[in-house]
Every structure is written in C-alpha cells, then in structure tokens.
Amino acid sequence: xxxxxxxxxxxxxxxxxxxxxxxxxxxxxxxxxxxxxxxxxxxxxxxxxxxxxxxxxxxxxxxxxxxxxxxxxxxxxxxxxxxxxxxxxxxxxxxxxxxxxxxxxxxxxxxxxxxxxxxxxxxxxxxxxxxxxxxxxxxxxxxxxxxxxxxxxxxxxxxxxxxxxxxxxxxxxxxxxxxxxxxxxxxxxxxxxxxxxxxxxxxxxxxxxxxxxxxxxxxxxxxxxxxxxxxxxxxxxxxxxxxxxxxxxxxxxxxxxxxxxxxxxxxxxxxxxxxxxxxxxxxxxxxxxxxxxxxxxxxx
Amino acid sequence: xxxxxxxxxxxxxxxxxxxxxxxxxxxxxxxxxxxxxxxxxxxxxxxxxxxxxxxxxxxxxxxxxxxxxxxxxxxxxxxxxxxxxxxxxxxxxxxxxxxxxxxxxxxxxxxxxxxxxxxxxxxxxxxxxxxxxxxxxxxxxxxxxxxxxxxxxxxxxxxxxxxxxxxxxxxxxxxxxxxxxxxxxxxxxxxxxxxxxxxxxxxxxxxxxxxxxxxxxxxxxxxxxxxxxxxxxxxxxxxxxxxxxxxxxxxxxxxxxxxxxxxxxxxxxxxxxxxxxxxxxxxxxxx
Numbered sequence: 001x002x003x004x005x006x007x008x009x010x011x012x013x014x015x016x017x018x019x020x021x022x023x024x025x026x027x028x029x030x031x032x033x034x035x036x037x038x039x040x041x042x043x044x045x046x047x048x049x050x051x052x053x054x055x056x057x058x059x060x061x062x063x064x065x066x067x068x069x070x071x072x073x074x075x076x077x078x079x080x081x082x083x084x085x086x087x088x089x090x091x092x093x094x095x096x097x098x099x100x101x102x103x104x105x106x107x108x109x110x111x112x113x114x115x116x117x118x119x120x121x122x123x124x125x126x127x128x129x130x131x132x133x134x135x136x137x138x139x140x141x142x143x144x145x146x147x148x149x150x151x152x153x154x155x156x157x158x159x160x161x162x163x164x165x166x167x168x169x170x171x172x173x174x175x176x177x178x179x180x181x182x183x184x185x186x187x188x189x190x191x192x193x194x195x196x197x198x199x200x201x202x203x204x205x206x207x208x209x210x211x212x213x214x215x216x217x218x219x220x221x222x223x224x225x226x227x228x229x230x231x232x233x234x235x236x237x238x239x240x241x242x243x244x245x246x247x248x249x250x251x252x253x254x255x256x257x258x259x260x261x262x263x264x265x266x267x268x269x270x271x272x273x274x275x276x277x278x279x280x281x282x283x284x285x286x287x288x289x290x291x292x293x294x295x296x297x298x299x300x
Numbered sequence: 301x302x303x304x305x306x307x308x309x310x311x312x313x314x315x316x317x318x319x320x321x322x323x324x325x326x327x328x329x330x331x332x333x334x335x336x337x338x339x340x341x342x343x344x345x346x347x348x349x350x351x352x353x354x355x356x357x358x359x360x361x362x363x364x365x366x367x368x369x370x371x372x373x374x375x376x377x378x379x380x381x382x383x384x385x386x387x388x389x390x391x392x393x394x395x396x397x398x399x400x401x402x403x404x405x406x407x408x409x410x411x412x413x414x415x416x417x418x419x420x421x422x423x424x425x426x427x428x429x430x431x432x433x434x435x436x437x438x439x440x441x442x443x444x445x446x447x448x449x450x451x452x453x454x455x456x457x458x459x460x461x462x463x464x465x466x467x468x469x470x471x472x473x474x475x476x477x478x479x480x481x482x483x484x485x486x487x488x489x490x491x492x493x494x495x496x497x498x499x500x501x502x503x504x505x506x507x508x509x510x511x512x513x514x515x516x517x518x519x520x521x522x523x524x525x526x527x528x529x530x531x532x533x534x535x536x537x538x539x540x541x542x543x544x545x546x547x548x549x550x551x552x553x554x555x556x557x558x559x560x561x562x563x564x565x566x567x568x569x570x571x572x573x574x575x576x577x578x579x580x581x582x583x584x585x586x587x
Contacts (some may be wrong), residue, residue: 032457124569
C-alpha cells in the first residue's frame, strides 16, 4: 500500500493514513479541551456547590446562575475593571512596543544588539518569577521603588489604584518585547527609498509615520493588537500573586481571578462556570475579529 | 548639504544625531533588564544587606546562604522532581503527537484538513483561565487531582495546538520532491520519510520541544489548582507558596528560588527564540 499510494494518482478513495496520524492529537484535544468546554456549559446550567462535590445529584436549573451573576453588582464591577485594565494594558503595550521598534531601527548595530538583549531577557522570564521580582521591587519596607521615589513605607498593593499600577507595569513589561520585535521585523521590510522619497516630497516625520509606517504595518499591528487584547483580558497570575501579597481581593479581582475565587475558592462551581462562560463569549467575539483580520491577510 | 558650508564633519554629525536614540536605547535596556539583574543580585545578598536603607547596586559581599536555604527548604526537591517529570512527559508526548499531526496536514490532502487547521487556530484562543473550573471538576471525578498524569494530560492539550502549528511549518518547508526522488530510487515511502525528511525537520523538532518545555515548566494556574498538595507542587506553585509564607521577610531566599526556576527557561529561550519565531512565520505562509 505504501509505495503504490504516493506516486500513482489512480483512484479517489479515502486513504486512512492521514486520519490515523491525526488521531492522537484529536483525541487529546477532544478529551482535555473539548470536553472541558462542554462541561463548563453543563456546570453553568446546573446547581453545583459543595454538596454536589461530595456526590449529591446536580439538577438542572436553566439560566439561574446567569441571572444570579447579572444581578450581582460585584460582577459588573469586575467586568468593567477587566475591560478597562485590558484596554489600558493593550494600548500601552502596542504604543510603547511601536516606539521601541522605531527606536531599534534608528540605533547603530551595537546599541541595537544591547537593547534587544535586554528585551529578550525580559521576554524570557516566566510570568510567576516576573511577578515575584516586581513585587520585591515594590516592597513596602525595602523595595527599591520606594527608595527611588523617596516614599518610605508606601504600601503599593493595599490600594486598588496603585495595585493596578504595579500589575500594569508587570503585564506591559512582559508584553512589550514580543510586540517590539515583531514590529521591528516589519519595519525592516519597508524599503528605505519609500521613506526617503516621502521626505523629499516634504512629508514631516509624523506624516511619514502615519502614512507609510502605520499603513505598511497595518496587518501586523492589527494582529498584535488583537493578541494583546486577548492576552491582557485573561491576566491571572500577576493579579493572583499580587493579591496574595497585598491582602485586598474584593476591589482588585479581574474576571479570571474572580471566577476562580467563586468556584474553586468558595465552592460555587455553578456560578463560577457562568462567569467563565461570559469570559469565553467575550474572548470568542474578540477572536472572530482577530481571525477575520488574519484570514483576510493570507491564505491558510 | 555639502561639507563646504558645514563645518561639522559627517562623522561628527552622525554621532551627534545618535546621542538621543542611544540614550533612549540604554533606558530601554535598563528598564527591561534591571529586574532580572536585581533578582540575581538579591539572591546572592546577605539578609542585612538586603534590608539596608540605601540599596547597593553592585555585587558587594555575596553569599550562597540563600541558595542553601532554598535547597534545604521543605518540598523543594520534590517540586523540582515533579516539574521535571511533568515537563519531560509533556515534551515527549507533545512532540510525538504534534509531529504526526503536522505530517498529516502538510503532506496529505484529505477531507477535513482545513477544518482541522482552523480548529487548531481557534482553540489557541480559548482562555485556559476559564477552563480551570470545569477541568478541575473533570479531573476530580477521574481521581486525577494531585497526580502527574492529570497535570500532564492538561498541559498536553494546551501545548498541542501551537506545537502542531509550528511543526507544520517546518515539515512543509522540506520539499516533498526530495522524498519522492528517494521513492523513485526505490525506497519505501516510510524509509524516504525517515531518511530524508526527518533529519531536515530535526532542528524544528528541537525548537518546538524547547517551546513545549518552557510552557510546561512555567505554567502556574493549572498547577495551582490541580496540584494542591505540598508534596505534589511543581516549582512555580512551590515558589509562590514560599513567597506567600515569607511575607516580604526573606527576599533573598525568594529571589534565589526565582533565579533557580528562571535560569533554565532563560537559557533555552535565548537558544531557540529565533527558530520558533521563524517557524511561526513559516507556518503562516507555507501550505
């Protein structure tokens, strides 16, 4: 079967080989990704708390869990906070990433290498260690941030606003390198002559940036923005770790941590699942936008 | 524009023009690299030096005491063992399964091929953070909470889409004609694949494997939920427990733990970053 198949294009019968090759991957994905997605929905439509965890039957309650969460002002506060956090972080990441990409283009080769090395180092750090490091930098007693700002004993993590300030620094610090490198790679593709011609024609730097750089990088920018939005929407580790250090959770929960606290923290798996579904739905909407912009760029 | 009107030589002019960008480049470098430097530095500091009112920025009298403390701390070595076991299992399984799938989608035309590729793309967008709730319930009902198997299966599913995506690019980059030439010369399809394509894809396999390794090694949320017993913790969960327990009083120890956890990742990352990035673009372009 093996040698006859590859070369002679004789008949159009279904060949089993590609399906056999795909089988393990499909099995793993269905079992550990597909099933959990389905289970998330059944959980959200059931009554599932502490009792059910110990074997009591879970009965169907329709949309009751969703009704509970939409009537909970805390849910709306968390949702608003999550969207705002996501927007601020994505904008900062893209804007600063773009600025750094332009800077990399201007730098000489040695300085560029040094800058890239620094970015690479930040990029390679695990999310947890990055958070722990920044937590140490912003430590109330001996943190270097308080020393540099001359604010002895300032407690950053016990006030929601400064808490988000620190969280934003961590997320943006971790997010910038990827954006900067990708945009820089895109910048190197823009022909030098285009920029020179525009300069000769009297275009000022801002016009050149807007009409040439942004226009040429638009597909990349679109994808990077979508990815940043998706990533910043689901921030978990940074917020979770900072919350454990700072002690305030109620005013600093973002959607992911909130769902975790309701379900695994407080055993309301049904309501937690409902919150998680809201999260998934918002993600799907954003993903559709992303895929549309991506498939428009290139053939699969 | 000619030099006769301009007393400044072109070289000087270039240097002057470069002062601002060079300064900014230095700032970016410092902001990006300083936290990492600070982590390593703190990990070699004595307690009294860490708690000075004025921080010291150069490695003054150093000590290994923080590392010794970490090595002796409860469950550190168990965490290392758990992390290594899960990570290596995920690495091997993911590579094997993803490679088969990558060959299927890049070497064969079949019904459902395109849907599979789209599914691989879409599935990467599902927020893991939302699925922990149902995954926890499922693994609990399968009695897989606090087991290496439970965590491995979970990681496998979340690493696979991306590994398939990258490997597909690498496999597609090897021209099919090379294999076919060998087949014309009389070797079987399987042999042609093993002797021609596999060696050419090997660098891609290494890069993808390292990527899977980094993902599994760094992962925190699933490990936090699935491995909740102290003797089952992976390194990130162990480190966070240490961090919480220390309550800002043992930064030397916490930073030593962070450094130990981050070092293998940083090294691997620097080694393969280019490859994975180019695999990404290759995967996006090649059919």
